[in-house]
Amino acid sequence: MKNRKPIVDLVVDVGTLGTHMVVCTFVGLAMGYYLDKWLGTKPVMLLIFLFIGIAAGFKNVYEQAQRLQRRTEMPDDKDNSED
Structure with a gap:
């Protein structure tokens, strides 16, 4: 059961990427x-606010992906430094 928590967290984080894009676009629209x-x-x-919403969505997706990548790389760095 402990092994499933990181997988569930990853699925939730990836799901927020799509949500960011859709919500920002609809708010701008x-x-x-x-x-x-x-x-x-x-x-x-x-049209102006639609494009602003799309740009904001891409910005949020990029930032969330960067946070997700840093978080998934951290445990690997700790394990490699202990060897």
């Missing part, structure tokens, strides 16, 4: 839609 509705600038704000 929603912000652009409501700003267009409020300001009367039909597709302009929607």
